[in-house]
Amino acid sequence: MIGYPGRGVYWAADTGTGNAHSIDLLPDGNVAVAASTGGYVRLYAASLGARATRHAQAPLAGAHGVHWDPRTRLLWALGSRELVALRVGGTPADPELSVARRVALPTRGGHDLAPVLTRPGRLWVTTASGVYQYATGEGAFVSYPLQSRISGPDVKSVGDDPKTGRVLVTRPERGHSCVWCTTTLILYRPDGTRTLLRGGMYKARWWSTARGG
DSSP: OBOTTTOOBOOOOOOOSSOEEEEEEOTTSOEEEEETTTTEEEEEOGGGOTTOOOEEEEEOTTOOEEEEETTTTEEEEEOSSEEEEEEEEEETTEEEEEEEEEEEOSSSOOOOEEEOTTSTTEEEEEOSSOEEEEETTTTEEEOOTTHHHHOOTTOOEEEEOTTTOOEEEEOOOTTOSSTTOBSEEEEETTTEEEEOTTOOBSOOOOOOOOOOO
């Protein structure tokens, strides 16, 4: 994790061979990591220092996404078949994780997890075949505007601009040298694209300090 604009290293560690796939920063300074092939979510005690390796761990098959939700004060994590809410306990120096809620996904292959910034209390959830919104208060997957157009296979990331509501999606580009990447971002409401020439993007996020709480 690197600071902006100073670019100083806040925290870094070797997480092993589990394919660390997603990361998020908690209010106490600790760092959550989801590892897909490792099948775990870890909460590192990064508040102890820039190279701290002490951590709590919870199993989650195919862990791909992780997000700290200030509204529920839960650490949400996305696996291949379920969305899990983890309760953070212990102390910042010695954290603990326990499962507060498990939710079966509508379809398999969970991939991206992000807050719906224009609708606090909702999460974006993508799988191998669809894009969904989950309402944490209702405890259910719910419909959303333009769902029939936005939802589809192989979406690597999705998010909405908290100021305008515009939605950004990345999908792999056929023929790209990186099979997970694209040179073009797809935009909705209003429709449009943004292209990075001679490059490749896997995930994309709106630049915002909003956390979805």
